[in-house]
Amino acid sequence: MNPIKEEIKLIKKEFENFRESLEYINTKFEEMVKRTDSFQEEIKVLSKKCIEIGKLSSSIEKIESENNNREQWARKSNVEIYGIPEKKNENLISLLQTIVNKTDLQINMSTDIDFVTRVASKKSENKKTKPIIVRFLCRWKKDEFLSVVRKLKLRGTDIGFNDGNSSIFFNDHLTSTNKTLLQSVKKAASDKNYKYVWVKNCSIMARRSDTSPVLHFTSLKDLNKIA
Template identity: 55%
Template sequence: MKYWCCKSTTGGATDTIKCIKCNHQYHLQCILPARNKRDTSPDFKKSWVCPECLLSRPKQPCADKDNTPVRASVSNLREDDNINFRRGGTSTSNSQYFHEEPIGQTSLLEQVRSIISTEITCLKDELRSSLAPLKNELKALKDEFSSMRESINFINVKFDDLCTRINKCESDLKTVSRQCSEFSDVTKKIELMEAANNDREQWSRRSNIEIYGVPQKKNENLYTILNNISDKVGYNLNRSTEIDFITRVASKSQENKKPKPIVVKFLCRWKKDDFLAQVKKLKLKCSDIGFSSNDNFIYFNDHLTSKNKVLLQSVKKIAKEKGYRYVWVKNCCIMVRRNDTSPVLHIINVNDLKKIQ
């Protein structure tokens, strides 16, 4: 509670009194130091008016309209003035009454301003002390945001670079896809051209016979060897009218130690087929045509192209795995058969290998 006589806010051990006009609280010790506690009866407290209210109350005119002057203001009186402000009072009590000067309104406002200023100063100090860690935290957040901004800028640069690379990859992928499509078309065309070329090459060899297993000698006469073979099988062969040429062909493998095969080209294909059918009936050996002490067999086949020879080896391998008994070549065509009663399969290219099941 606030008291209008001093700066104290508590009653303490002293008694208090309240003005019936302004309702302000005062300490008896401050406002009436010479009055005993027993003199402050309840009736006195109920009718007590503070000095400020007494001074502000105007003088009541007397009935006889005398010329008694209005009491002066308390602020204009000196402490040693012997003036009684209460009816029935004495000069002594009045002197004691003014021994403690009452607090005016200006002094009260100054006290209020001082208290408010003190409180504001305390609040400022508390606010500064509370804002100090917050300022550090804000600085840390600012540094973190700055680092995040740098990271985001770095990510944006990398993202733009990645987008550029992706766009370039997509463009390159389209180009590669188009080239792959073109390459696929070119590959198909090449395969068709190779197949056509192989067919033409095989067609040109339809009148040829390839002979394997004949030993090779220096300064040998291949026509003599062919005549010995025809004589052995009893086939009349005219060199000048039926044979175009005869020669040995080199093997593609340099490590092949076997004798080079002999290729005979007939002028007439049916003559070639007739001769080939005759020699395959007999199993001739090298000793039968003048090579003594050499019992190796001699093999007669159609003259296949390199591609068809590879295909023939693949057919033989798969036929052996699948249990096929017969693999042969007739009129430059590869044929395979599982047994004597099964149908004959014609193998022309690699795709026909799927027929062998």
Template identity: 35%
Template sequence: MFTCARCNNNVSDGVTCSGCRRQFDFSCAGISEINFRKLGERRNNWRCSDCKGVSTPVTRDTNASLQSQIEEMKASLAFITRQLTPLATLVEDVKTIKADLAHLKDSTEMAHESVRQLSDSVKSIDDRVSCLEESQNSVSKIRDTLTMIQDDLRIKEQLARSNNIEIKGVPFKKSENLYNLVYKIGEVVQTPIRKEDINYIARVPSPQGDSQKNIIVALHNRYTKEEFIAAARKHKGLQLSGLGFSSDLKYFINDHLTLHNKSLLKEAKRLASDNNFRYVWVKHCQILVRKSDTSPIIRIKNENDLQKISREKD
């Protein structure tokens, strides 16, 4: 970039006077860029209009330069003469070029139209992508909301079972009296359950389709339920023979977990075993894990909490 000595505009290309060494753009220099390029080595001797008006002493170098310029002009004239010889053919070539240019112009206009259509298509796609991104954000928010609702429903579903006891492993007998059965279990664990303490009692099908149905006991009072389960856990190895069955198989008394929490408990036990956790238990219908006696207790509420088992360090 330089500043033209005549118009003071900043330009990126122009000419330099060999006399005063000032720089001009082509317009202020009075010469077109094409003609300036045609000067060849004579460009080094170009002078501005101001310097042309000043007479320069003729020296031997000047004469030599003039002689060189004359020779170049002669060579240029000879070349032009040779080029003008096949003028007729050249005219035909020019016509052909014009026709080609017209065709090229049509092709260019078609290309411009195609580019315009493509640009419109790209803009339409951009608009759709923007809409999709907005929809994706909305879907993400809806998914988060649904997750919150689902977690809330699961909490409420488990809360509805907070007074329930699940008894697993007791074989079915015809004409069985489940009230008497629960009463016997209460005597075994030394925490009696009266009939008036029970809201309802029934056998329910197993989600795995087992032929043996578990017994669900819904109590009126949660504290009675917690005392009963705590007492049952103190009596490890409860056997059916203590209930009048001719079998030494064990039966189990637990909180009545939802299907989702049962699945979480199963996965928590697997991960705890893989990561050397010592404790996995359920208290007040909450799944709890602990790696050691001094480690913090981790509550497992959903699938994301299961990752805490893998991340827990000693």
């Protein structure tokens, strides 16, 4: 056989193989382009949904914040008392009068107090003494009462409980959300060696030292103020 013809035949075969390989590559490339286009469309759809979810999340967060603020405002005139033992058929008005008698305050149980009640406990708190909620009809009376009784550092024995020597605590009546926030602020402040964390007029505040600025906290986002 003619060597030149044989060589040409081999070249043609190699060219044909190359052409088939190129067509295969082109086919795969087109498939990849189509898949890429499809992915890009999916990414656009997902990006749009992420934006919508972000807006929805912000709206929900705003609604929850507004609801919490309204609930807290409704509790502005309330005092929450912890540490008073429960008794069967207890008279909470009489108990409150006993506390008032320890002060120089002029508080009338009929005209200054809206109600006094034990709050219903959660299942996880069934074994704990339920706190007492006192609602004042006038907020400045509530603030005055809270300021004075906190300084007394009362114990159960001071108000007639022979078997109750534990401390009694008088607090602003915070919402569940704000109670959780207060605990988070206390932990963060403790980790950063802050000297003070307190609540006044249902507002949560912290201070690193006597000369440091006062920080105010209204949501968990504010925890980044503690540095």
